[in-house]
Amino acid sequence: MKIRENVMKYVFFLAALVSVAAVLLICIFLFANGVPAMAKIGVFDFLLGKEWKPSDIPPLFGILPMILGSVYVTAGALILGVPIGLLTAVYMSRYCPKKIYGFLRMAVDLLAGIPSVVYGFFGIIILVPFVRNTFGGNGISILTACILLGIMILPTIISVSESAINAVSSNYYEGALALGATKESSIFKVVLPAAKSGILAGVVLGIGRAIGETMAVLMVVGNQARMPKGILQGVRTLTTNIVAEMGYAADLHREALIATGVVLFVFVLIINVIFSIIKNGGKNR
Amino acid sequence: MNKIEVKNLDLYYGEVQALYGVNMQIEEKEITAFIGPSGCGKSTLLKTLNRMNDLVEGCRITGEVLLENTDIYKDMDVYQLRKRVGMVFQKPNPFPMSIYDNIAYGPRTHGVRSRVALDEVVEDSLKKAALWDEVKDRLKKSALGLSGGQQQRLCIARALAVQPEVILMDEPTSALDPISTAKIEDLALELKNAYTIVMVTHNMQQATRISDKTGFFLMGKVVEYGTTEQVFSMPREKETENYITGRFG
Numbered sequence: 001m002k003i004r005e006n007v008m009k010y011v012f013f014l015a016a017l018v019s020v021a022a023v024l025l026i027c028i029f030l031f032a033n034g035v036p037a038m039a040k041i042g043v044f045d046f047l048l049g050k051e052w053k054p055s056d057i058p059p060l061f062g063i064l065p066m067i068l069g070s071v072y073v074t075a076g077a078l079i080l081g082v083p084i085g086l087l088t089a090v091y092m093s094r095y096c097p098k099k100i101y102g103f104l105r106m107a108v109d110l111l112a113g114i115p116s117v118v119y120g121f122f123g124i125i126i127l128v129p130f131v132r133n134t135f136g137g138n139g140i141s142i143l144t145a146c147i148l149l150g151i152m153i154l155p156t157i158i159s160v161s162e163s164a165i166n167a168v169s170s171n172y173y174e175g176a177l178a179l180g181a182t183k184e185s186s187i188f189k190v191v192l193p194a195a196k197s198g199i200l201a202g203v204v205l206g207i208g209r210a211i212g213e214t215m216a217v218l219m220v221v222g223n224q225a226r227m228p229k230g231i232l233q234g235v236r237t238l239t240t241n242i243v244a245e246m247g248y249a250a251d252l253h254r255e256a257l258i259a260t261g262v263v264l265f266v267f268v269l270i271i272n273v274i275f276s277i278i279k280n281g282g283k284n285r
Numbered sequence: 286m287n288k289i290e291v292k293n294l295d296l297y298y299g300e301v302q303a304l305y306g307v308n309m310q311i312e313e314k315e316i317t318a319f320i321g322p323s324g325c326g327k328s329t330l331l332k333t334l335n336r337m338n339d340l341v342e343g344c345r346i347t348g349e350v351l352l353e354n355t356d357i358y359k360d361m362d363v364y365q366l367r368k369r370v371g372m373v374f375q376k377p378n379p380f381p382m383s384i385y386d387n388i389a390y391g392p393r394t395h396g397v398r399s400r401v402a403l404d405e406v407v408e409d410s411l412k413k414a415a416l417w418d419e420v421k422d423r424l425k426k427s428a429l430g431l432s433g434g435q436q437q438r439l440c441i442a443r444a445l446a447v448q449p450e451v452i453l454m455d456e457p458t459s460a461l462d463p464i465s466t467a468k469i470e471d472l473a474l475e476l477k478n479a480y481t482i483v484m485v486t487h488n489m490q491q492a493t494r495i496s497d498k499t500g501f502f503l504m505g506k507v508v509e510y511g512t513t514e515q516v517f518s519m520p521r522e523k524e525t526e527n528y529i530t531g532r533f534g
Binding site: 169171172174175176177178179180182 | 366378444447
């Protein structure tokens with residue numbers, strides 16, 4: 001019995017090791033290939049260079065336009081997605097009649113399951129003409145990508161926020177109501193602040209989803225490797241930079257694309273660290 | 286003077302009847318205790334007095350509950366009612382925010398914005414709840430760092446901050462140690478000079494120590510209601526006598 005227990009313990013340990021090993025391998029691959037390229041190009045020229053011209057002689061590998069592209073598109077997605085997602089979560093958690101709840105839940109789950117290429121089609125066929133007709137430009141733009149990503153991060157934000165709100169003890173809610181507060185005041189001033197760290201977790205996951213999204217963005221954002229000039233102009237993001245050129249890139253160009261991946265990876269790392277700081281800060285307050 | 290009057294109150298949770306024909310007059314500036322075994326309806330009646338039962342799906346009542354002769358179910362805004370009839374819960378439930386914000390939440394939600402006025406309410410409420418000296422240097426710290434007894438007094442202070450007339454207490458000491466319990470009891474005795482207090486308690490000694498009137502509940506009915514002295518020393522009903530002498534419950 002004792003031996004069996006020990007054996008099982010190691011089986012579980014090995015299983016747990018798989019994900020750690022995967023992360024380590026990805027790190028090693030990215031950094032081993034990307035960092036030397038950065039060194040060759042020059043870290044500042046790479047990160048702050050405003051021009052990406054891999055076929056020029058000599059080639060220019062500046063990814064600042066793509067960094068800004070990713071930041072703008074992600075920020076725009078959050079501006080649209082977080083309020084809508086959060087209000088949906090509040091509705092589902094506190095206001096929604098049971099009948100509508102099942103329907104909403106299904107819709108949100110379905111939204112999460114749609115492949116991103118299908119989102120991309122939706123973007124090209126519906127959103128691009130919509131943006132073109134409503135705001136002008138040719139419709140392939142930062143704004144279009146923001147709207148599309150805003151929709152794509154909804155399920156993440158809704159699901160995580162909803163469980164965070166549901167997890168808040170009803171004692172808080174009742175305590176607020178017992179003071180004569182309205183339902184809205186109780187929810188927005190007491191319940192939501194109590195669910196803050198869970199909601200932030202949802203937002204961070206949403207950021208991760210938005211910044212990492214490739215296919216759908218590729219289809220609506222234009223992919224011009226240039227400094228963003230306005231939200232109705234096209235731009236290129238870190239992810240689309242990689243996928244658009246990886247097929248034919250060789251040598252330093254290829255390594256520069258992997259280095260782009262390193263930057264993306266570091267972004268996600270920073271987001272995670274910020275998140276855990278906020279979360280711990282919330283606990284110790 | 287009667288502060289609250291309950292007339293022929295029946296209460297149902299869906300198909301299940303939880304209160305039967307309750308009639309009761311609650312005197313102003315006294316402590317009224319509700320006693321009885323679990324599930325007898327004493328908490329249910331308490332929650333009817335500030336309409337917290339509205340939150341329970343399928344809960345409905347017939348009969349009347351009057352606060353100073355106004356029907357709280359028909360002729361009064363529920364937010365106004367809960368402002369006038371505050372509540373302290375069984376488990377201390379300070380909000381996960383600072384001590385100051387906990388107290389200020391009620392006044393803020395009722396429209397007090399001025400910093401000076403809020404400071405005043407916070408200090409005043411904490412003093413009335415005998416907590417000021419313990420927390421005055423840490424008002425900006427989280428209320429969750431307080432001990433259980435302090436948290437419960439904070440909840441009392443929070444209830445006082447909206448200037449209620451009646452305070453309902455639902456077994457306010459059942460989660461507390463004896464010393465904290467004694468402090469809450471002293472506080473209740475102090476508060477009855479200015480407020481009407483209705484308290485549900487499992488602890489019969491507590492009822493005898495601090496209450497003026499006692500109602501004994503059994504199976505959704507008020508079996509006996511009178512001065513605490515009379516109920517405990519010469520109960521009119523056999524069931525009351527059995528309960529207070531510990532023969533059941």
